[in-house]
Amino acid sequence: MQFTSTAISLNVPDVDASSEWAQKHLGFSVAMAADGFSSLQHPDAGINLIYLRTGLSTFKPASAAVNAAGLLVVFTVVAIDDDYARLQQEGVTIVTPIETEPWGERYFQMTDPNGVVYQLVQWVEPTEEYTS
Numbered sequence: 001m002q003f004t005s006t007a008i009s010l011n012v013p014d015v016d017a018s019s020e021w022a023q024k025h026l027g028f029s030v031a032m033a034a035d036g037f038s039s040l041q042h043p044d045a046g047i048n049l050i051y052l053r054t055g056l057s058t059f060k061p062a063s064a065a066v067n068a069a070g071l072l073v074v075f076t077v078v079a080i081d082d083d084y085a086r087l088q089q090e091g092v093t094i095v096t097p098i099e100t101e102p103w104g105e106r107y108f109q110m111t112d113p114n115g116v117v118y119q120l121v122q123w124v125e126p127t128e129e130y131t132s
Helices: 015-026 080-089
Strands: 007-012 029-034 037-041 048-053 072-076 093-100 105-111 117-123
Parallel strands (some): 007 048
Antiparallel strands (some): 029 037
């Protein structure tokens, strides 16, 4: 199997709201869009974000056409503290404040206008207690 690209497709009630949020706060740009559909790209992400309006008749299988609840969209970054400060300043809804796990995962979580949860992560040195 040879993959040529990767995307994640999220069902949301308001495609424009999520698309505009990801462009403004995460630096994505529109690759293509139509009514009820938006595909975003980012030069560093290695994945396209696709938003589909919940309830589109063309979505298959129909049983999976539910809102993106219970899903985390995670991106690894290089300057998480800077990103955290910038996103707070931009008024992004932070649902999990920045914290560091003993195994070296420094992260925080935020939501877009449709309630999709995004997590930014930076890997740091694990605590001494964890590595001992």
